[in-house]
Amino acid sequence: MDRLTPVEQRAPGHWQVGTVGAVKPETPRVKSFSIELPMWMPHLPGQHYDVRLTAPDGYRAQRSYSVASSPLDEGRIELTIDRLEDGEVSPYFHDVVVEGDQVEVRGPFTSYFVWRGEAPVLLVGGGSGVVPLMAMLRHRRRTMPELPMRLVYSVRTAEDVIYHGELGDETVLTFTREPPPGWSGHTGRINAALVSEAAPEPGTAFVCGSNGFVETASALLLEVGFDPARVRTERFGPTG
Numbered sequence: 001m002d003r004l005t006p007v008e009q010r011a012p013g014h015w016q017v018g019t020v021g022a023v024k025p026e027t028p029r030v031k032s033f034s035i036e037l038p039m040w041m042p043h044l045p046g047q048h049y050d051v052r053l054t055a056p057d058g059y060r061a062q063r064s065y066s067v068a069s070s071p072l073d074e075g076r077i078e079l080t081i082d083r084l085e086d087g088e089v090s091p092y093f094h095d096v097v098v099e100g101d102q103v104e105v106r107g108p109f110t111s112y113f114v115w116r117g118e119a120p121v122l123l124v125g126g127g128s129g130v131v132p133l134m135a136m137l138r139h140r141r142r143t144m145p146e147l148p149m150r151l152v153y154s155v156r157t158a159e160d161v162i163y164h165g166e167l168g169d170e171t172v173l174t175f176t177r178e179p180p181p182g183w184s185g186h187t188g189r190i191n192a193a194l195v196s197e198a199a200p201e202p203g204t205a206f207v208c209g210s211n212g213f214v215e216t217a218s219a220l221l222l223e224v225g226f227d228p229a230r231v232r233t234e235r236f237g238p239t240g
């Protein structure tokens with residue numbers, strides 16, 4: 001029997017060379033990269049890809065980046081990358097990668113931090129942790145706009161709001177450092193009152209951000225009555 005069916009050839013895990021399309025600055029330190037993939041396969045909102053860079057001397061660095069786009073965008077994925085000052089991979093994307101470049105990726109990965117249409121759903125993101133949540137929001141808008149989904153999004157200042165043009169009534173923002181002038185909404189860290197306001201009834205929750213953010217936010221969700229089995233978390237980095 002011929003086992004090399006087209007489906008098997010497109011299974012995740014194979015490195016492939018993608019071509020960078022549009023590069024969109026989102027904030028002063030965050031950019032979105034649209035990447036066309038020759039072996040594209042639909043992802044589930046919440047999944048990520050691995051990206052691998054190889055230096056001329058053969059040195060390799062590999063990092064994970066969540067898919068920000070809906071799986072309805074056939075043939076391409078969007079990755080949104082926060083530039084870490086002393087980082088290896090994220091500054092390369094920001095400072096070097098331009099439209100038309102080729103990048104090596106493999107995915108999509110993860111079966112736990114994915115949204116499969118559960119409702120109601122509360123998304124809780126800190127900083128670039130909003131990226132996989134955006135894939136869920138975008139996909140819900142295009143497939144089941146009536147489905148109850150809210151986003152609680154914690155950012156430092158107004159200029160740090162990623163996807164600001166796309167956030168609508170479903171989003172509750174809180175500014176932890178400096179709110180924009182005239183802001184009458186939430187400020188400071190996410191607290192129980194904010195979570196209860198966004199999600200009057202506990203349902204499924206997706207929490208993503210730095211380790212510290214995820215710890216605090218998921219503890220809050222349990223405090224306001226979320227079932228631990230329905231709180232899914234994704235941690236992006238080592239700092240709090």
Ligand SMILES: Cc1cc2nc3c(=O)[nH]c(=O)nc-3n(C[C@H](O)[C@H](O)[C@H](O)COP(=O)(O)OP(=O)(O)OC[C@H]3O[C@@H](n4cnc5c(N)ncnc54)[C@H](O)[C@@H]3O)c2cc1C
Pocket residue numbers: 048063064065066067080081082083084086087088089090091128131132210234235236237238239
């Ligand atoms: C499943 C998954 C999905 C991810 N999705 C995204 C995404 O969509 N967008 C995105 O921008 N990043 C995402 N990340 C983080 C990403 O994989 C890298 O860790 C990040 O880009 C830093 O890589 P670097 O090579 O630039 O820095 P490194 O060279 O790895 O690290 C530089 C310094 O920054 C610290 N550091 C590393 N990662 C972080 C972090 N996330 N926050 C704060 N400090 C850190 C390190 O301890 C070190 O001191 C994701 C991580 C995981 C595990």
